[in-house]
Amino acid sequence: MGQFKSYKILTVGLVFLVLVLCFMMPWPEPMIHWLPQPSTVPEYVSESIDWDSLPQELPNLTSLLYWPPTGEDRDDFLASTSPRTSTYCLKGPAHTTFTLGSNLEAILVARDHRGRAKVHGGDLFRAQLLGPELRAGVPGEVKDLKNGTYLLSFPLLWAGRAQVQVRLIHSSEAVRVLQRVWREKRATVDFRGYFRGTDGPLETVICNVDPQSTGAKGPTCQYKDVVSGESWFCAQPSTLPCNALVGHSSGSYLKVTTSHDEALLAGNVTDQKLPSGVPPILVLPATQGNMSNMGQKLTKLVYSVLRLEPRASNIIALPSRPPCSPGHLSPKPSGFYYQDRWHSTFCSSRSFPTVDSILNCLAGRIVYMLGDSTLRQWWEYLRDTVPSLKPVDLHVTYQVGPLMAVETTRGTVLHWRAHSWPLRSLRTPVASLHSVARELHGLAGGPYTVVVLGIGAHFTTFPPSIFARRLVGIRAAVKALLDHEPSTLVIIKLANTGYKSVYGSDWLTLQVNRLLRAAFVGLRVAFVDAWEMTSTLNVPDNIHPRKLIVRNEVELFLSFICST
Template structure:
């Protein structure tokens, strides 16, 4: 073996004179390659901090991490794409809260009002028009607020018709808001406006997320023989003692546990959640009072309903709105009708559902809101039998089979953070890794829902998880373009003080916006759980009630069988 450089003479690399140099170069090259091979193979870890690069064991993710390093929720510098996504979902800035808080200067739904704006021309509303309502937020002294940032939601509905549509709320950043609704049915339509959180409460939620990202505590049981220890774990874990590093080698997703005193890192048995700890400042809890200033209706100044006439000749059913995004659909006679995209069919009996799913494999990954879909299909399809995998009732994985129709439906939870029960550590699988194990094809359906356990973390943590899944979805669609991928979005839920501080609708809204931004432009389909829960008359719940779930399944099946007539 020899090299040539310009006019210089040939030099044998095996000449004893150069042997030491050659060996040094080889050793350095191997070391450098070993240090960086994961970065070359996995874009997700291209910007993981030196902490992860230095202490990540290449054969097992259980290497103790010296506590001299600082580890927090950031873990890497934001890429330009991530910064752009964060900027697109930024919430309006609000003035700094006084210490202590004075409730009388904060947003009060009882003093706030909304007014239906008059029709611009003709004096009547027709199907295809838009209705606007002006909302004025006032404080507990009845004085108009002069800045925005409140979380306000709105819907237009009629219980008699079983009709409802989510409104789009525009923040004018001066204490006033406009709710915009498309008029989609004839007859009566009533406006409902709700203050979910005053802007002052959102400032507290933002502070908690930045200062206390580990306020939801997690633990793992370690055991070897008769020796067992339980230690704290988290994505954001202060390195006050040696850590076990469970960062996923493929996705780069970080997770840590404190190293047990008498056991090794590879003796980890289970994962579970502890009690939340919230360090609120004086009087901050007064900003989260149900029935006072958290998820409370705002009254109308004047009439709160209108009568919608048939559409005028030549007028489209729905005009394109200047307020984006437009609603995904609406309810009429209790059934969901999509606005754009695939037509939603009604799958009202087991035979129609079974016919649609015949010869299909349905993979469901995520949190309990997608497990609810798995449970629904099992409850309505008598021939779909759950195979006993001896999994814990609320944990999974689960698998159901209809042998006669060749239907297979599977569910697996996502990796940490998970909050609902004790789960074996070896069942903590990252969704991206699961997707990379799917062959895909025209008979494969992938259903995802990952959001409900990320509320207590900075949005960057959730965004990183989404981008990891996005890359895996792209790889799946590259090798099997006819694979159907359906994503369930986040939805509103009932709020108490404890739930609001870790899983507020404000956190959920940020996640919902991030998810839509990350998957925009990909060949994936959304089931818009946010709009479907907001538009319905049933109460907001983390696990929506059966009528809403039935409509969600109808949307899913309409994607799977777009020509099916139920």
């Protein structure tokens, strides 16, 4: 037994040494042979993006992304739903105390700015039951009755005081604007491609997900990923060939709305401009710029403070739950906060309060985190929390990665890499952009391999079919990995709440998360519902949540690795 243990330690050590040497090796400069070979395509020739056409792996978009009718398209701003006049009250007889483990229901009546009751649904409300004294919170279910009223339902999961809070995120009229933009616009942002010749000349052009969105007057360059089949397009430079592409960055936020649209999205009668020099995607808090009414709390509260009486000696309602394991979708709600800790409602999530508890869980594991900056927060949290996890300097762009941290005594390796195009980022080498499918294709997998995927936020600026097709390639790669090595743990992090503009809003993110869930049905993967975890506490919305929320996300992630 001792010899086997020594052999296992030696094996993990050798694997770790090889990984470090591979990443620290001084690769020659022109190391971009993996880049898909570009080709020149005629002007305005590309695969059409059809709202209703989907690959067979996903259900029909129209049914998957169904939203209740939002009424007639009118120019009267005062007829849009207002958080100042909408009201809600408890359903049934009023009580001052409620029983732990039961449900609380309320009826919400949406009203316009004139105080008139709405006769259709389609508003995006967010409801929470909060326990400020206990640092507790649980998301409420909002059922659209399609007649201007909404049924709110809250599970009562802790003993003590609780307060109902309801916010109007988007009026039905604003949702209609988002629907129109998502269906009719090929893209709401563009990107920059940087080309360099052998003798030093540099050209910058517009790039995007299809040729039309590059604005090219002539031919375009197409870059097709050799694994996923996804294509990227750049306007062909005037003097340089397509294979001279060396750099990528964010571009412009395109004008896709009218002043009336913007007023509806902002919730203001007067059309105010965003702060000078700040792109809308960066205006995150609901109290900043012209977003002052977006996400505003409903002001007329009825029976908002309640007392929850405990059942016997219980203080929280948590039935017996199985260990956290992949293979099934989480229910609604997937969990709740109590004393600043997230408690899963479908599995026995654990707390990892010490450095040793985290290290013991990650011992011998190689973790690959592939996605956006909200997933990079997990990598940063672990790096900052565990002093012995040492970052390896790979001399790469921090915003895109790859990033790597290692813990030599326990044989732990943590990777993070951004997903490829479309990626809103500072200027970065094209060689650093690897598709998620391509990265998964290169993994051997096994019982000590953990893969975390966190994608979605960068896809709200395109029609849903763009994200759906990307997910088809990723799903195929995940399925191939699990077929080859079923013991590999794959975790899907859903997208956060936090964005508040036509380029990325909670309504758009909600649709992205529906696609994410649908894409992995039938596969043995686990989900971390970051949508609920970032929208349940009474804290300002932020696409990059505070450390408290990130810690709870990471602890749920660790609970799937170390379920007992």
